[in-house]
Amino acid sequence: xxxxxxxIAGVLAVLAAAILLVIVVVVGISILSRSQSSEAGSVGWDxxxxxxxxxxxxxxxxxxxxxxxxxxxxxxxx
Numbered sequence: 001x002x003x004x005x006x007x008i009a010g011v012l013a014v015l016a017a018a019i020l021l022v023i024v025v026v027v028g029i030s031i032l033s034r035s036q037s038s039e040a041g042s043v044g045w046d047x048x049x050x051x052x053x054x055x056x057x058x059x060x061x062x063x064x065x066x067x068x069x070x071x072x073x074x075x076x077x078x
Contacts (some may be wrong), residue, residue: 014060
């Protein structure tokens with residue numbers, strides 16, 4: 001049962017990080033687009049740069065492990 005709780009905590013950590021990432025990106029692009037003058041053009045980004053699966057795998061696995069270990073050590077100390 002401990003491992004199930006820890007796995008759920010890890011998955012929730014990944015979901016929370018994904019939601020937070022979307023919010024930060026939207027706010028950041030909004031702030032950058034307002035601070036640029038209209039003569040400079042629009043703020044753009046390259047979505048292809050995000051398509052590297054190894055980078056995403058390492059990031060998601062790292063966040064999962066942090067959430068899993070956080071819950072595991074919290075439950076084991078009780």
